[in-house]
Amino acid sequence: MKKLIVRILRMVILVIIVSCTQTSPYSQTEDFDQPLIEQNNEMNSSGNFEALVKLNGIYFKKAAKSGYEEGKGLCLLNIANVNSTEGNYERAHLLLDKAGESLKHSENSFHRAKFYDSYAHYYSHLKQYDKAVIYSDSALYALKKAPDSNLKKKLLPRIYINRGTYFAWKGQLGNSLKNFHKGNVLEKSAYSTCMIAQYHLYTNKLDSAGIYALRAEEMMNRQKTPDIEKLWIYYTIGYYNKEIRHSDEAEKMLKKALEMSVKTRLTYSFQIKDVYKALSELYKMKRDDEKSYYYLSRYLQEDNRLNESRFAAINKTTDSFISEAKKEADQRKNDLWIIGILSFVTLSVSGLYVRKKIQLLKYKKKSLKTETDTLKSRVYEKKLQEVIELAKKNDSSFLMKFKELNPEFIKNLLAINPDLENSELAFCALLKLHFTSKEIAEYTFVQHKSIQQKKYRIRKKLNIEGDQDIYDFFDRVGKNSNE
Incomplete structure (x- = not known):
């Protein structure tokens, strides 16, 4: 009996020793996770890309060493998230996969939540909102299992807010608003x-939009x-004021948004295209065709860049699947027919998705191109009239403005x-504008005979x-594309 008691005591002591030496999955939270994430978020929010990469490089080495x-x-997740918002989707996917090797099966629930939330973020930028919601569900489930911490407190409302966005784009407006409110109750910030x-x-409830926009501005200032x-x-x-046709206030706020977009572009370029589009719509409303055309052009450039990157990422994902399927087929010859069917289904679904997206984009681009061409033509006509007026006034800036309008001609x-x-050159420009000899004489205060002599000299100089005629x-010289 005495020996049995001694054995039991030894076993208890051994269990205590083993349990004391085991490392908790949350042991690095305060010393590593929290300072890394907080500093990373601060640099990301300020657009300091170089410092962000450097920070994660330092922490990556520190983690590797320990x-x-x-x-x-x-660290890989942090860089992946920046690449997602920048439109570098292929690189983002590569980094996410690499991060997943360390985090997907982690015993640390916060790590898993962070990983799944990053994937949701990635798929939302690819406009694959079904996948975004699935990963967001996993993030929410994992985070709820994590012990309370400052990191959890900050991430949870953002997951809800992100889910609000995903559901809105899916057309599930009830779920969208519910998640936005959950996030706002938890965070109570200007952003939420x-x-x-x-x-x-988005739902065109301008009165409610105005109330919350005003609250957000007040909170931002505090x-x-x-x-x-x-x-x-x-x-x-800015967008709200544009919708209620308070154009001056809209312009002021959208210009501030543009300043912030430029400032944070290295870590967050995704939003800038929407700012461009809103400014284009605003100036169209104000009948300023030149500015409207300028911002519409910038919007199209940015939108095309993101769309090209988006489809490249989708295609690469499909190619990756086929490649893996072939490897599997080589290993399991008997399952070749299954792999073939799966590949066919994946290609078909992916193909249909891409074709549908391309058709929508073509329609959108055609519509925007028509609008762009119309604006471009109107801008040209407006500038042309300004140049003609300068010519009539014999203004010294006539030639300079004409050169801007017809650079190829000169x-x-x-x-x-x-x-x-x-x-x-100024005389040739007047002829290009189809002023008669009589009109040129009148506007330049010379005799009609002198104009005829000038024409003769120009004929000789230009052969x-x-x-x-x-x-x-x-x-025929320097024919302008707008003519």
Whole structure:
């Protein structure tokens, strides 16, 4: 009996020793996870990309040195998230997969939540909102199992807010608003309030949008708000004012949003295209065709960049699946027919998805191109009228403005005769605008006979045949694409 008691005591002591030596999955939270994530978020919010990469590089080495694999995974996630918002989707996917090797099966529930939330974030940028919601579900489930901490407190409301966005794009507006409110109750920030305003703008409830937009602005002015969140708030207030046709206030706020977009572009370029589009719509409303055209062009450039990157990532994912299927087929010859069917189904579904997206994009681009061409034409006509008025006033800036409008015309004239003087170029410009000799004489305060002599000299300098109509000649020189 005595021996039995001794054995039991030894076993208890051994269990205690083993349990004391085991490392908790949350042991690195305060020393590694929290400082890394907080500093990373701060740099991301301010657009300090170089410092962000450097920070994660330092922590990655630190994690590698101490054998903290999950720490390495967190560093990879941070860089992946920046690449997602920048539109570098292929690189983001590569980094996420690498991070997943360390985090997907982690015993640390916060790590798993962070991993799944990053994947949801990635798929939302690819506009694959079903997948975004699935990963967001996993993130929420994992995070609820994590012990309370500052990291959990900050991540939980953001998951709800992100889910609000995903559900809105899926058309599940009830779920969307519910998640936005859950996030706002937990966070009570200018940003979380702003996202509810965004929801009401999306559903065209302008009164409610105005209430939440005003609250968000007041909170932003009271609280310390990161630049990226200021960008969202300024954009929302600007867009709201555009919708209620308060154009001056809309312009002021959208310009502030644009400033924030430029400032944070290295870590968060995704929102800038929406700012461009809103500004284009605003200036169209204000009948400023030139500015409307400018911002619409910038929007199209940014949208095309993101779409190209998005489809490249989708195609790469499909190619990766086929590659893995082939490897599996080589290992299991008997399952070749299954792999073939799976590959066919995946290609078919992916193909249908991509074709559908391409068709929508083509329609969208066609519509936007028509609008762009119309604006471009109107801008050209407006500038042309300004140049004509300068010519009529014999204004000294006429030639400079004409060059801006028809750069190829002047370039081609100088290619024929590099010795042409500015006064001669200005005279050619007047002929290009189809002013008659009588009109040119009147506007330049010279006799009609002098104009005829100038025409003769210009013919000689430009080798214009005597039987060729001089106006027809200038019509052919540097023909403008807007004409």
